[in-house]
Amino acid sequence: MIDVDGLDVYYGSEAAVKGLDLLVQDHETCAIIGPSGCGKTTLLYALAGLIKPASGSIRIGGEVLNKTRKKTGLILQNYGLLPWKRVWENLAFPLKTRGMGKNDIKTNVGKVLEQLGLMEFAEKFPSELSGGQQQRVAIGRSLVLQPDLLLMDEASSALDAITKEHIQNLVLDVFRKNRMTLVLVTHNIEEAVFLGQKIVVMKQGTVVRTMENPVFGLDDLRNNMSFYETCLEVRRVLDEESS
Template identity: 55%
Template sequence: MIEVKDLLIKYGNHTVLDHLQLHVGSQESIAIIGPSGCGKSTLLYALAGIIKPQSGTIEINGEAVNGTRKETGVILQSYGLLPWKTVWENASLGLQIRKLPKKDIQTKVSKILKQLHIIDQKNKYPVQLSGGQQQRVAIARALAIEPDLLLMDEPFSSLDAIVREELQHVLVDTYYRKKLSILFVTHNIEEAVFLGQKIIVMQPNPGSIRAIVENEHFGDPDLRKKKSFHETCVKVRQLMEGQTE
């Protein structure tokens, strides 16, 4: 699905990502975690085609990434909702840009808003919604284009714990229904362990991959209640602190 080879990204004279290598298989859910300044968001934006590297290559499904691709859905921290557009208009924006027939837009957007339980909010504006509802709209807009890859930058960081966990379950359900690949950046260890089949632990100065943790318990809705969940959280924390196994 994704092949990253010798990725070098600099901001001025500062090296953010140093010849990074990464392979992501088809239909995998990948968490990217690490301290501030390790290049997590930069990597995500490079995969989205928003940032151009100084050297190295990124291929998705065998094709080089040279700018944004229509099959990639992106959700940023700010949600990116247009305040002057309704829930329906925000969710359908990508399809309108692609000039799909109105009937197809109606069908696709209705289905996704129902799946995310916000169809009853379709005529409201973002300012009239809670943070969790706004995030659902952002997810709906990204999924409406039927992406094969969903990139998310700290998608739930501004939400309270209960809403965050609710939307984490929504994301897992979406992953299984849509059969897509997901990469998301987070600072939250528990979120990374709950949502990541693989957890990429990054280190700074310059940004590189310290370790990749395989999470065999991904997809268990009761994972947070189990010993294995806490054991994996401890393992990830130790790696982030530079400890070896």
């Protein structure tokens, strides 16, 4: 699905990403973790087609990426909702911009609102919602586009611990039901282990370690000691790479 080869991205003369290689298979989840300033978000924006690399290549679905894709959904850290539009209108907006007919918009938006448990909030503005509800709306706005690739940038970082877990459960459920590829950037080790089949550790603009996650998708994972053992292993790797 995603093949990144020798990617370099600069901000002025400063290299944010350098010589980066990454491979993510179809219908796989990949959690990208590392210290602040290591290039995680820059990489995600490059995968979204929002940042043009200085050199190297990105292929998605076998095609070279040189602009944004219609089948890529992006969920930002601040949710990116339009505050002057109600929940229904926030979900309908990207479909309207693509010229979809009213009946199809009504069907698609209604289906996603139902899936995410948001139907009762359809007429509310974002400011009337909790952080977790706003995050669900942000996820819904991507899902209405029926993406084959979903990118998430620190999507649960502003939420309290319990709401964060609920959103992580929701993201995993969305991934399983919609058969997409998921790439998420996170600072949170537990989130990386819960959501990442593959865990990619970045440092100073490049990938320094790729770990396959042996516990991904296990039932009642957070109550399984193997989950915490894997978290400790990821923490050990992060400590090694930061020294």
